Amino acid sequence: AQSVTQLDSQVPVFEEAPVELRCNYSSSVSVYLFWYVQYPNQGLQLLLKYLSGSTLVESINGFEAEFNKSQTSFHLRKPSVHISDTAEYFCAVTLTGGFKTIFGAGTRLFVKA
Amino acid sequence: SQTIHQWPATLVQPVGSPLSLECTVEGTSNPNLYWYRQAAGRGLQLLFYSVGIGQISSEVPQNLSASRPQDRQFILSSKKLLLSDSGFYLCAWRGTGTRTHGYTFGSGTRLTVV
Known part of the structure; x- marks a missing residue:
């Protein structure tokens, strides 16, 4: 059976600091990997995805994620966060x-001024 | 363009009352449709999915049921709500044969059972 583990339930960070949200998965077969973002009281929006090819994928708002097959990870990173990234x-x-x-259980990112 | 509509946005219902949440998709045909429930701090739990009219797969045995009376309509129902049915319900769709595209989610319904 497949599973997804997000290692941090909450990540507080100061504005303009870098952030990494961790994700590990378990699967015996090939998978596609996704990151979604949810703002308060809204549905989820697709942020980025890995299908094949280059292991580094990027979103339009500065986030990136890297697929690591040996570690079965797909961590999400941003070099400098904004208040508006709180989600x-x-x-x-x-x-x-x-x-x-x-889906994983989610990581709440809280960006502080 | 494709859009997904989900209503109502919020709902407060007494224990034992019935439930009907509706989700419709526009701008596509024969979508795969999904109902998820999101409980606080517990991520998303897949409740039902449908690959076609009248075809419903249930993931978790519980107090809820789903129906797909039309190609682009997906309904979540209950005959008698329980307190444990409270949560944020999300409908989502994905095009047939487009596993690479990810889901498009509705805006959700927050259900509080009192």
Whole structure:
């Protein structure tokens, strides 16, 4: 069975500081990897995804994630966060041949001034 | 362009009352549809998914049911709500054969059972 572990439930950080949100997954078959962001009282929005090819993927708002197959990780990073990045972030995996997506428990990023 | 509508946005219901949450998708055909529940601090739990009209797969045995009466309509129901049914319910869709695209989520319904 597949599983997704987000190691930190909450990450407080000061504005303009770098941040890393950790995600590890477990799967015996090939998966696609995703990061979603959820702002308060809203649905989730796709932030970025890894399908194949280059292991480093980027979003339009400065986030990046790196797929590490040997460590089965897909950590999300941003070199300098803004107040507006305060949200909950979910890591997710989808089997390349399946209908379902498994989500991690989420990491709440809190950016302080 | 494709859009997803979910309503109501908030709902307060007494224990034992029925429930009906509706989700519709526009701008696409034959989508895969999903209902998730989000409880505080517990991530997203897949409740039901559907790959076509009348085709419902249940992930977790519980007090809820789902139906898909039309191609782009997905309904979550309960005959008698329990306190434990409280949570944030999210509908999502993904195009058939587009596992690489990720989900598009609705704006969610916050259900409080009192």
